[in-house]
Amino acid sequence: MADVVEDMIQTWAPEDLWAVAQPLIPVAAKRPQGGGKRRADDRAVLAAIAYMVQAGCSWRKLPAALFG
Template sequence: MGSGRWGWIVPDGLWELAEPLLPAARERPQGGGVANIDDEAVFAAIIYVLVSGCAWRALPPCFGASKSTVHRRFVIWSRAGVWGRLHQEVLRLLDERDLVDLSRTVLDSAHVRAKKGANLQV
């Protein structure tokens, strides 16, 4: 994808990893409705929001999807576990290429609440 239409925002190969992880589009039992916006364009729009830090409502129109469509798809994909599985897939590929260096790993437990405090004996 990096050299394609959305290459300016989505790194090479990321779309190819993400596409098979996406849930199938929901079919309306009554039929009709509007055609789904292209998943690739929505994926690029989501990456844009996450990387740039812009608000959903400030999404530029170049993606061809409304802010509400992009946000709704983000929520659907989040609930389906797409982002966690994509993260695991990227880590797997990096590990296969021996590019994961765990010597620089940091564990920060400050975000874990200790409800009854800690009994430290020094």
């Protein structure tokens, strides 16, 4: 399943798009107290957004197994 996820991320957030987008994404803040939800992978989120725009679906209908 991990290979399928990586393939989807590579398809919807290819290297050239990621190279442009990555510097624009803020660094995650440190949480010294811990807790809370784990931050999703930035590139997976970018891939999900690109998929959503292309497919025209809502955020809730994204395949969670592929985009987290």
